[in-house]
Structure formats: C-alpha cells, structure tokens
Amino acid sequence: MDFSELIQKRQSDRRYAPKPVAREHILKCLEAARLAPSACNSQPWKFVVVDDRAKLAEMSDAAIGLGMNKFTVQVPVLVAVVQEPMNMSAKAGALAKDKDYSMMDLGMAVENFCLQAAELGLGTCIMGWFDEKRIKKLLGVPRSRRIQLLIALGHPDSPTRQKIRKPLEEISSWNNY
Numbered sequence: 171m172d173f174s175e176l177i178q179k180r181q182s183d184r185r186y187a188p189k190p191v192a193r194e195h196i197l198k199c200l201e202a203a204r205l206a207p208s209a210c211n212s213q214p215w216k217f218v219v220v221d222d223r224a225k226l227a228e229m230s231d232a233a234i235g236l237g238m239n240k241f242t243v244q245v246p247v248l249v250a251v252v253q254e255p256m257n258m259s260a261k262a263g264a265l266a267k268d269k270d271y272s273m274m275d276l277g278m279a280v281e282n283f284c285l286q287a288a289e290l291g292l293g294t295c296i297m298g299w300f301d302e303k304r305i306k307k308l309l310g311v312p313r314s315r316r317i318q319l320l321i322a323l324g325h326p327d328s329p330t331r332q333k334i335r336k337p338l339e340e341i342s343s344w345n346n347y
Contacts, residue, residue, distance in 0.1 A: 176289055177231050179330055183293030184241040184325035190220070190333050195290050202286035205280035209271035210259035218250040218309050225308060230302040233320060234246055247323040250309055251280055253316045263279070276318055283321060291324030 172182070195196055195282060200217055208214065229250075231241040242248065256272050264271045284294040297320040305317055335341075 171289065176285055178333065180285055180288040181331055181333075182295040182322070183294070183322070183324075183326040183328065184295055185327040186241070186244050186293060186322070187327040188244065188245065189246065189325045190230070191292060191325070195287075195292060196221075196247060196323070198290060199283045199286045199292075203279040203283040206274035206275070206282040208260070208278070209263060210257055212256040212260035212272065212275060213279075214254045214272040214275055216252040216254050216255045216315075217279075218252060218311070219285070219308070220248045220250070221246065228308050229305055229320075232301040232308070233297060233299070235299060235301060238299045242297075242322060245322040245324050249283070249292055249321040250305060250311070250317045250321060251276060251319040251321065252311055253318045273318070280319060280321065287323060291325070293322075293324055295322040296320075297322065 189243070196219055202220070203215070203217055205215075220226055224246070225250060227243075229248045230239075230245070233239040233242045233248070234278075253272055253276060254273075255261075260271050280296060284296065287294045298318070300317075300320055302317050305311070305320075306313070309317075311317060
C-alpha cells in the first residue's frame with residue numbers, strides 16, 4: 171500500500187471485532203510514534219498501553235461521558251498519551267515564540283502511531299474526551315503530567331468510509347492568504 175492509500179484508509183473507527191491485538195503490532199505502532207519528529211528532539215511523550223481487561227473496563231468507564239466514546243467498551247487496547255516535559259531547548263523556543271511545541275509534537279507522534287496501525291490493518295480512534303483524573307489515578311500517572319489523548323486500537327469491524335473533507339481550494343492558497 172502506498173502512502174496515499176494509507177492516508178485514505180486511516181479513519182476514526184468506533185466498532186471493533188472481539189479479537190486481541192498482537193503485541194508485535196502494538197510494538198510497531200509504538201516504534202512509529204517514537205520515530206516522530208519533535209521540537210529540539212524533545213520527544214515529550216509517553217504512551218501507556220492498556221490491554222488488561224479489568225483496567226480496560228475502568229478506562230472505558232472513564233472515557234464514556236455525556237454519551238461520548240461508548241464504543242470503548244469493545245476496544246481490546248487503549249493507549250493513554252501522556253505529555254512529558256519538553257527539554258530545555260524546546261522549552262526556551264516555546265517561550266520565545268509563544269507556541270506550545272509539545273502539543274504539535276504529540277500530534278505528530280499520535281498520527282505516526284495511527285498510520286502504522288492502519289498499515290497493519292488495525293483501526294484507531296483518537297479521543298480527547300475522558301475523565302483524565304480517573305485515568306491518571308488508574309494508571310499511576312504523576313499529578314504533574316497530563317494525559318492529552320487516548321487512542322483506541324483494535325481490529326476494525328466496519329468498512330473504510332469515504333472521507334468528507336473541505337475542497338483543496340478552501341484549505342490552501344498560493345503566495346497569498
């Protein structure tokens with residue numbers, strides 16, 4: 171599969187087959203995330219993989235709120251994406267330019283993870299809505315850290331959908347805004 175096909179295949183899956191994910195596939199996804207670029211090579215992330223049934227049930231309960239993320243009850247793997255401190259160079263640049271580079275870095279690492287999963291035939295869904303406090307306590311994440319995202323990972327149980335996106339002319343321009 172070439173890159174264009176891969177980005178067409180990657181989607182937010184909310185239905186998963188009751189099938190475990192091979193550990194070697196999870197490791198490939200983590201390696202793809204590890205190799206993502208980051209400001210000043212800061213790598214301000216930690217991926218906490220949860221495949222234990224009891225913890226998954228508790229994480230799913232913490233991810234479901236106001237009707238969101240109900241699909242997590244069937245997910246065989248949930249990954250908490252923890253924002254770690256930037257190194258000094260990235261921190262100085264972030265202050266000087268008033269930009270939180272670590273959030274951009276997390277986005278690139280998460281996308282690498284998800285694209286690798288898609289290439290392996292796995293589905294993912296990136297979630298920002300969850301009870302962070304409960305999940306931090308469940309996973310033993312230090313109070314000084316933030317869990318910015320959760321990633322559902324499993325074997326998708328629905329077809330790849332047609333992407334609905336704004337037209338290219340609406341999201342790009344040449345030489346002027």
